[in-house]
Amino acid sequence: xxxxxxxxxxxxxxxxxxxxxxxxxxxxxRNISFSVGREKVGIVGESGSGKTMTGRAVLGLIRxxxxxxxxxxxxxxxxxxxxxxKQYRSIRGNRIAMVMQDPKFSLNPxxxxxxxxxxxxxxxxxxxxxxxxxxxxEMLEAVRIRDPERVYGAYPHEVSxxxxxxxxxxxxxxxxxxxxxxxxxxxxLDVTVQMQVLAIVDDLVTSRGMGLxxxxxxxxxxxxxxxxxxxxxxxxxxxxxxxxxxxxxxxxYTRGLLASLPRVDQPKERLSTLTREESxxxxxxxxxxxx
Amino acid sequence: xxxxxxxxxAIAHLDVRFGNGDDMVHAVRDVSLSVNRGESFGLVGESGSGKSTVLRAxxxxxxxxxxxxAVEGEELGRDRSKAFYETVQMVFQDPYGSLxxxxxxxxxxxxxxRIHGVGNLDARIVELLQDVGLGAExxxxxPHQLSGGQRQRVAIARALMLExxxxxxxxxxxxLDVSVQAEIxxxxxxxxxxxxxxxxxxSHDLSVIAHMCDRLAVMNAGRVIEEMSVxxxxxxxxxxNYTRQLLKASLGYDRASVDALETFD
Numbered sequence: 001x002x003x004x005x006x007x008x009x010x011x012x013x014x015x016x017x018x019x020x021x022x023x024x025x026x027x028x029x030r031n032i033s034f035s036v037g038r039e040k041v042g043i044v045g046e047s048g049s050g051k052t053m054t055g056r057a058v059l060g061l062i063r064x065x066x067x068x069x070x071x072x073x074x075x076x077x078x079x080x081x082x083x084x085x086k087q088y089r090s091i092r093g094n095r096i097a098m099v100m101q102d103p104k105f106s107l108n109p110x111x112x113x114x115x116x117x118x119x120x121x122x123x124x125x126x127x128x129x130x131x132x133x134x135x136x137x138e139m140l141e142a143v144r145i146r147d148p149e150r151v152y153g154a155y156p157h158e159v160s161x162x163x164x165x166x167x168x169x170x171x172x173x174x175x176x177x178x179x180x181x182x183x184x185x186x187x188x189l190d191v192t193v194q195m196q197v198l199a200i201v202d203d204l205v206t207s208r209g210m211g212l213x214x215x216x217x218x219x220x221x222x223x224x225x226x227x228x229x230x231x232x233x234x235x236x237x238x239x240x241x242x243x244x245x246x247x248x249x250x251x252x253y254t255r256g257l258l259a260s261l262p263r264v265d266q267p268k269e270r271l272s273t274l275t276r277e278e279s280x281x282x283x284x285x286x287x288x289x290x291x
Numbered sequence: 292x293x294x295x296x297x298x299x300x301a302i303a304h305l306d307v308r309f310g311n312g313d314d315m316v317h318a319v320r321d322v323s324l325s326v327n328r329g330e331s332f333g334l335v336g337e338s339g340s341g342k343s344t345v346l347r348a349x350x351x352x353x354x355x356x357x358x359x360x361a362v363e364g365e366e367l368g369r370d371r372s373k374a375f376y377e378t379v380q381m382v383f384q385d386p387y388g389s390l391x392x393x394x395x396x397x398x399x400x401x402x403x404x405r406i407h408g409v410g411n412l413d414a415r416i417v418e419l420l421q422d423v424g425l426g427a428e429x430x431x432x433x434p435h436q437l438s439g440g441q442r443q444r445v446a447i448a449r450a451l452m453l454e455x456x457x458x459x460x461x462x463x464x465x466x467l468d469v470s471v472q473a474e475i476x477x478x479x480x481x482x483x484x485x486x487x488x489x490x491x492x493x494s495h496d497l498s499v500i501a502h503m504c505d506r507l508a509v510m511n512a513g514r515v516i517e518e519m520s521v522x523x524x525x526x527x528x529x530x531x532n533y534t535r536q537l538l539k540a541s542l543g544y545d546r547a548s549v550d551a552l553e554t555f556d
Contacts, residue, residue: 046468047439162338190337190495191540192552199549217468224543260473262502264525264541270480271473271502 007077008035009179009211010058011289014071017053017062017235028053030235034288036179038209040202042222042243045232046257051215052101054232055181058213059098060088076178094124097177099185103164107156114140114152117171124175139170144196162189169197173204179211180204187218198225219257223247228290231257236285253280298364299457299489300349301325305358307344318344319356320513328456331483331490333500333507333521335537341513342493343384346459349491350381362457377407380450384462386442390434396420396445397430403452419448424478440471444478451482460492464499476503497541501525509534511555 017029029050034041043051053062060080062068073080075096083091092098100106108116117139118132127135133152140148143166156164169185180201186194202225204210216222222229223246231239231254239251249255256274307319319341326332334342347353349360351371360367362378383389390399400419404412417427423444434442443463450458463479464472476499483490494500500507501521509517509531517531529535533555539548 046470160338192337192536195540195544195549196552198544199546202544202546219469220543224545257469260470262473262476262498264498264501264538267525268502270477273473273477274470 008037008290009076010036010213011072011074012058012070013073013289014069015054015057015073016067016069017050017057018067018069020065020067027235029057030285032232032235032237032285032288034230034237034240035290036211036213037290038205038211039228040205040212040214040226040243042226042229043213043215043232044217044219044222044229044257046217048234049232050235051232052183055098055183055213055215058181059092059096060085061092061098093120093172093177094175095177096179096181097172097175098181099165099168099172099183101184101187103156103161103168106168107164109156111155112152113154113156113159113167117167117174120171121174135174136170139174140167142173143167143170143200144193145170162193165189166193166197169200173200176208177210179213181213181215183215184217185214186221187216194221219246219261228288230288234281236281237288238280238283238286240286240288252277296364297327299326299328299330299362300491301359301361302345302349303359305345305348305356305360307341307348307353307356309353309355318353318513319348322358322510322513322515324508324515324518326489326491328489329487330506331492331504333504334491334493334510335495335497335500335507336510337495337537339512340510342510343461345510346381346461346491346493350379350459351375352381373407376403376455377453378455379457379459380453380455381459381461382443382446382450382463385466386439386446387434387466389446390442392434395431395433396425396437399445400449400452403449407453409452415452419451422451422482423448424474438471439467440474443467443475447475447478447482451486454486455488457489457491460490462494463492465494465496472499479503497524497538509537 013033015029015032019026019028043054045051056062057068070081114136117136121127121132121135137148137152140151145151145163145166151159172180186197189197201212205212214226223243226243229241229243229246230237233253239249239254241249247258249258259272260274262271303323305319305322309316309318322345334345336342344353348356354369397416400416401412404415409415416430420427420429425441425444464475467475482488492503501524504521506520508515511533517529517534519529527538529538532553536552
């Protein structure tokens, strides 16, 4: 399947995610539109801004009683809204993969790391067991795991958090997805390892034309790593810009976030804090699609 | 080890080990440092570098250590006295884990007060809540009714109950959003001024250390590999390659420099 040129890989229009509770309806995502091409799109916001729910909605992972509504959700010509659960399964993990935030809860604790990755590969490719093992070891090496043979036979509790995160990334990259949704994939890693893992993903975007949705709360990282940035607040997209222009952002929320960061190169007596305006929640959101 | 009235904390040749035989982990190796009164001293390093273990050894939470630790000129032994905790208190990384989920803020703050016989506890709790910017209305809430930032304020208030002179801060803002981090860092700066505190701050984030501290030590694989002033850091003058690499990585992603990264063990 070769994706169509000229069109974005993923196009989302008017996506909302709601969770009814006993007393009210929580609106996690409110009518957002965005697209992801063969590029790195950073989705930034604080906890509760809806960025993770956006990623989960694209993957069809919002379960009842959660409600997902959209006018359009199209991935490479496929209408995601009309997929059955079975059809979704053939895409999820294969053509769209997601790296979750916490490896502790995403890996099967009673299965060795190697078998889990190999299984992920075999499910989608019908490769032979020996081929799957070879690819798994290759992938572990690609995510800078120094002793792939040992890690292959290890159980998740026997590896560190940073290693667990790299294992997750290896597992998600092994079927060669077209779109990778990475939810804070490197926040548990040390900075140097973080940079190495990002470089692997970066090279995949450049060499294979993979699309990347990079969900993060780290503005500096997104500004230096991504091509485009989408800023979310209270379930809406409040601003979008080129990553290189993030430091000249206009929305008071984005500016407030940037100003609250301590910096090595610019000493400040006091950090500025964010005063949230009620109007940010009611003003119309921004369309972050590019065609 | 220097001994002078200016020194709040002095550590000499500290080694900390966990476990026995083949499973032994030598977490801290021959660490020496001294922190002046009223100073903010940063310990920076990646996970597993031993920075938190140094704090835990000072606080008496890691008991298997050798070397010398002196607080306010007094050498510490294996056990910590009640008086020690009136001088040194600790704030932990995870505000979700460090507060008892079934204790109200009132009970959490009152506990150290009751153990140490603080007079007029009632008024003191209200005063502390105000001091950390929460106000008396938070007094009878449970942790699940508080945001992450509010919980960390409660943890800071609890640490201040006994009017300590030294606060050990173990990644106090790493679990918080950046805007909340800014509020907590500002609060810590104000409390330090008002109460004449000395801080030892552990963080993996060089920009937090640079903002808060006067001097810092960089740790890697259990050792202090470099000690410098924050001014030297700001002028990008670290001498050790590891520190340079850490500084570079903290400024953002740069594809070209990734391949040049070295591994230090």
